Amino acid sequence: MAQQRPLEQALRFPLDRSSAKSEHRRIVTDFSIGNIKSIGELLKLKMTMATVMHDCVVKLLNHNDEESFECLCSMLTTMGKILDLEQAKPQMDQYFIHIKKILTEGKISSRIRFMLQDIIDLRLHNWVSRGPDQGQKSIDPSHKVAKIEEQEDPRKVQQQLLAKDTKRQPDPSEQKDQRVQREEPGNTVPMKKKG
Numbered sequence: 783m784a785q786q787r788p789l790e791q792a793l794r795f796p797l798d799r800s801s802a803k804s805e806h807r808r809i810v811t812d813f814s815i816g817n818i819k820s821i822g823e824l825l826k827l828k829m830t831m832a833t834v835m836h837d838c839v840v841k842l843l844n845h846n847d848e849e850s851f852e853c854l855c856s857m858l859t860t861m862g863k864i865l866d867l868e869q870a871k872p873q874m875d876q877y878f879i880h881i882k883k884i885l886t887e888g889k890i891s892s893r894i895r896f897m898l899q900d901i902i903d904l905r906l907h908n909w910v911s912r913g914p915d916q917g918q919k920s921i922d923p924s925h926k927v928a929k930i931e932e933q934e935d936p937r938k939v940q941q942q943l944l945a946k947d948t949k950r951q952p953d954p955s956e957q958k959d960q961r962v963q964r965e966e967p968g969n970t971v972p973m974k975k976k977g
Contacts, residue, residue, distance in 0.1 A: 811849045815856045822860030832865055836873060839865070843880050848894045851884070855897040862901070863909035878902060 821838075824830045835857070842854040858865075866874045881898050884890065890898075904911060 807849065811852060814849065814853050818853050818857045819860050822857060825861050825864055832867075832870065835861060835865055836870065839877055843877060846884075848890055851890065851894050851898060855894075855901050858901050859904065859911075862905060866905065866909065874905075878905065 818838075821830060821835070825832065825835055838857065839854065842850045842857070881902060885895060885898055885902075888895075
């Protein structure tokens, strides 16, 4: 018997309407986010105007649904630094007042709430994102990283101490004592002849 392809399986066993709708919404959202990122890259290349982007931000904020907020987060992550110029500062302040209002209302999922909070944090840090090592982590990898750092810390301290010892210049009184030992009769340490 021939193996069925996924599309044929989906047609043979159709999904219930609610999961089909949610799948369709997810595809549309992903498509919208991709478009917004592309437009953001055009703005970075100065191939589109910032006023168009400000209009998009307003429309996304006014839609008041999670997909729009997700697109807004993607947009501001991509081009927030470019939009947040001195002449547009009052406009950006209004956007962020609106975002904070959305957060305090609490009518959104925790996923979107955290995305919006990340955008606020991003603006507070002058649009500099966290490094790849400082990003979000699940608890288990965080524990592993902490354990590794604990183990490496004593090693780093030892390495620093060793480095200091090798760089340390001998005390002049210690050098005198070493010369006296070399000059004593019976010393088996060969001495270099000058000359």
